[in-house]
Amino acid sequence: MFRKILVANRGEIALRVLSACKELDIRTVAVYSEADRHALHVRFADEAICIGPPRSSDSYLNIPQVISAAEIANVDAIHPGYGFLSENANFAEVCEASHITFIGPTPALIRMMGEKDRARAEMAAAGLPIIPGSDGAVPDEAAAKRVASEIGLPLMIKAVEGGGGRGMRMVRTKRELIPAFQTARTEAQQAFGSPSVYMEKLIERPRHIEFQVLGDRHGSVISLGERECSLQRRHQKVLEESPSTALDPATRDRIGKQVVEALRKVGYSNAGTVEFLRDADGSLYFIEMNARIQVEHPVTEMVTQVDLVKAQIRIAAGERLEEAVGSFTSRGHAIECRINAEHPETFVPSPGRITAFRVPGGPGIRVDTALYADAVVPPYYDSLVAKLVAHGRDRAEAIARMHGALDGFVVEGIKTTIPLHKRILAEPDFIAGKFDTHFLDHLTAAKEK
Amino acid sequence: MAKKSTTKPAGGAEVGGVDLAEVERLLAFMEKHGLEEFEYARGGVHIRLKKPSAAAAVGPRMATTWDTSPPAHAAISDAPRTPSHGNAAPSPAKAADVHVIKSPIVGTYYASPSPNADAFVAVGAKVESGQVLCIIEAMKLMNEIESDVAGEVVQIFVENGKPVEYGEPLFGIRVREKK
Numbered sequence: 001m002f003r004k005i006l007v008a009n010r011g012e013i014a015l016r017v018l019s020a021c022k023e024l025d026i027r028t029v030a031v032y033s034e035a036d037r038h039a040l041h042v043r044f045a046d047e048a049i050c051i052g053p054p055r056s057s058d059s060y061l062n063i064p065q066v067i068s069a070a071e072i073a074n075v076d077a078i079h080p081g082y083g084f085l086s087e088n089a090n091f092a093e094v095c096e097a098s099h100i101t102f103i104g105p106t107p108a109l110i111r112m113m114g115e116k117d118r119a120r121a122e123m124a125a126a127g128l129p130i131i132p133g134s135d136g137a138v139p140d141e142a143a144a145k146r147v148a149s150e151i152g153l154p155l156m157i158k159a160v161e162g163g164g165g166r167g168m169r170m171v172r173t174k175r176e177l178i179p180a181f182q183t184a185r186t187e188a189q190q191a192f193g194s195p196s197v198y199m200e201k202l203i204e205r206p207r208h209i210e211f212q213v214l215g216d217r218h219g220s221v222i223s224l225g226e227r228e229c230s231l232q233r234r235h236q237k238v239l240e241e242s243p244s245t246a247l248d249p250a251t252r253d254r255i256g257k258q259v260v261e262a263l264r265k266v267g268y269s270n271a272g273t274v275e276f277l278r279d280a281d282g283s284l285y286f287i288e289m290n291a292r293i294q295v296e297h298p299v300t301e302m303v304t305q306v307d308l309v310k311a312q313i314r315i316a317a318g319e320r321l322e323e324a325v326g327s328f329t330s331r332g333h334a335i336e337c338r339i340n341a342e343h344p345e346t347f348v349p350s351p352g353r354i355t356a357f358r359v360p361g362g363p364g365i366r367v368d369t370a371l372y373a374d375a376v377v378p379p380y381y382d383s384l385v386a387k388l389v390a391h392g393r394d395r396a397e398a399i400a401r402m403h404g405a406l407d408g409f410v411v412e413g414i415k416t417t418i419p420l421h422k423r424i425l426a427e428p429d430f431i432a433g434k435f436d437t438h439f440l441d442h443l444t445a446a447k448e449k
Numbered sequence: 450m451a452k453k454s455t456t457k458p459a460g461g462a463e464v465g466g467v468d469l470a471e472v473e474r475l476l477a478f479m480e481k482h483g484l485e486e487f488e489y490a491r492g493g494v495h496i497r498l499k500k501p502s503a504a505a506a507v508g509p510r511m512a513t514t515w516d517t518s519p520p521a522h523a524a525i526s527d528a529p530r531t532p533s534h535g536n537a538a539p540s541p542a543k544a545a546d547v548h549v550i551k552s553p554i555v556g557t558y559y560a561s562p563s564p565n566a567d568a569f570v571a572v573g574a575k576v577e578s579g580q581v582l583c584i585i586e587a588m589k590l591m592n593e594i595e596s597d598v599a600g601e602v603v604q605i606f607v608e609n610g611k612p613v614e615y616g617e618p619l620f621g622i623r624v625r626e627k628k
Contacts, residue, residue, distance in 0.1 A: 064588055
C-alpha cells in the first residue's frame with residue numbers, strides 16, 4: 001500500500017481524497033495556488049506545497065510544478081481528482097516516468113477515451129450500441145439517401161469540422177433530406193472552410209444515463225449501477241440520482257453486462273463512467289466514457305455503500321477487485337444536488353466571502369464541501385459550493401429528505417442555487433420521473449431574461 | 450561607487466554597517482556556549498546568526514496542521530509554517546529598499562553550480578540584474594535563478610539542498626540606488 005499520496009486538485013474533491021487516504025493510513029500532500037492559501041485541503045493534509053499563482057494553468061494544471069512537488073515530498077502516488085489533470089494522458093505518462101503511480105486508468109486508456117470518435121469506434125467494436133450514423137463524411141446526395149434509410153428519421157446533419165451548434169440541420173421527413181443536406185454543406189463551407197458533413201440519428205427526448213465501473217489491474221471489471229444525469233443546464237449537470245426511473249431491471253442488467261464485457265476487452269482499470277443517451281423508445285446508445293472519478297460519485301456510494309475513492313487507491317496499489325471492493329448490494333435511492341455559487345435565476349457567478357454557513361445533517365444526508373463560514377470563494381475556479389446528497393429507502397423518501405436538507409442549508413454572503421434545487425424538487429414532472437435533458441433548460445429559460 | 454559609511458574601525462571589512470570581525474567574534478561566542486542561534490539589535494543594526502541545522506535529513510519544511518505547533522522534525526530555527534503565512538523562515542527584511550527574490554518554481558535549492566563548487570553568492574555579495582544567484586532543481590532539470598535587480602545580498606533565506614515551494618523567499622537584496 002502507498003505510504004504517501006499527493007492530491008493534485010483542490011476544493012471538495014481534494015478533501016474527499018484526503019479522507020480516503022486517512023482511512024487507509026496514508027500520509028497526504030496537498031498542492032495549492034496562492035488563491036487557496038487558506039483552503040481546507042491545505043489545512044487538513046499532512047503536508048502542503050504552494051505550486052503557483054491563482055490561475056489554474058499556472059498552478060493546478062502546471063505539470064512540472066505538480067511533479068516537482070511530488071518529488072520533493074517523496075510521494076508514492078498522485079490522485080488527480082476530477083477535472084484539471086485527471087484525464088491528461090501526458091500527465092499520467094510523466095507520473096509513470098517519474099516512478100510515481102497515477103491513481104487512475106493507464107495513459108493508453110485515458111487517451112482512447114479522450115478521443116471521442118476513437119472511443120466510440122472502440123466501444124462499438126467491443127459490443128456497445130452507438131448512435132446510428134454515417135460513420136464518417138457523407139460524400140454526396142446518393143449516399144445521404146442511403147444513410148438516411150439505414151439510420152431512420154428523424155436525423156441530424158452535422159459539419160465534420162463543426163461545433164457551436166453551427167452547420168447542423170434537423171431532418172424529420174424524407175422530403176427535407178436533400179435540401180437540408182445541401183444547405184448544411186454550404187453552411188459548413190462558409191463557417192468552417194469545409195463542406196464535409198456527417199449524419200446521425202436524432203435522439204428524441206434524450207435521457208443521460210451513465211454506468212459507474214471499477215476495474216482492477218488483473219483484468220476484472222464490475223458495474224456498480226447507473227446514475228441518471230438528465231437534469232443539466234447548458235450541458236452542465238445540476239442534479240443526479242440513482243437508480244434511474246427510466247431503466248427496468250432487465251435493461252439495467254443487460255447494459256451493465258455489456259459495459260463490463262466491453263471494458264474487459266479493452267483492459268480498462270480503475271474508476272470510470274460509461275455515458276449513454278436513452279432514446280424515447282428506450283434504446284440506449286453509448287456516447288462517451290469518462291476515465292476518472294466523477295463529481296457525482298457520492299450518489300453511487302450512498303446506494304451501494306462502496307467507497308469508490310478508497311477502491312481507486314487500492315486498485316492502483318495492485319489489489320484485486322475482491323479485496324478492493326468486496327461484495328455489495330444496491331439499496332434505496334440517492335439524489336445529489338450540486339450547489340453552485342451562482343444566482344439561482346440568472347446564474348451570474350457569485351464569488352466572495354461566505355458570512356454564514358450551516359450544513360444540514362440527519363439520517364441519509366451527506367454533504368461534500370470545502371467551504372466554511374468566513375471562507376472566500378475564489379473567482380478562478382469552478383463555482384461548486386457543495387454537493388448535497390440525500391439517500392432514502394425509496395425515491396419518495398430521498399426527495400423528502402432532500403427537501404428538508406435544502407431548507408436547512410444556510411449559506412450567506414454569496415448567492416447559491418439552493419432555491420433552484422427546491423424548485424426542481426417541487427416540479428410535478430420531476431417527482432413523476434418524467435424528464436429529459438431539455439427539462440432544466442426549459443425550467444430556467446423563463447426566468448433567465 | 451561610494452561605500453556606505455558608518456562608524457567602523459579603520460581597515461575592517463563590513464557588511465551592512467556591521468564589522469565582520471565583530472561577527473566573527475560573535476560566532477566564536479556562539480560556538481563556545483553551544484548556541485544554535487543568536488540575534489540582537491544595536492542602534493540601527495539588527496544581526497541574526499544561525500548555525501546550519503543539525504537535523505539535515507528532515508523532510509520538506511511544509512505547512513502541516515492548522516494548530517501552530519511546529520512540525521516535530523523542524524529544526525529550532527525554522528519558524529512553524531502555518532498555511533496562512535504560506536512559508537516559514539526568518540521574516541523577510543522589511544526595509545523598504547530590500548527586494549525579496551522568491552522562488553518561481555517548486556524544487557530543490559542549491560547554492561552552488563555543482564556539489565563541490567563555491568556558492569554563487571554569499572551574504573554581502575554585490576550582484577547585477579540578470580546574475581545567477583542559485584539553482585533550483587525540478588524534475589532533474591537545473592534551473593538557474595537570476596536576480597531581477599542590482600544590489601547587495603543582505604539575506605539568504607534557504608539552506609542548500611532544501612526543498613522550496615512557489616513563492617518561497619530566497620534572497621533579500623538591498624537594491625542599489627541609481628545614480
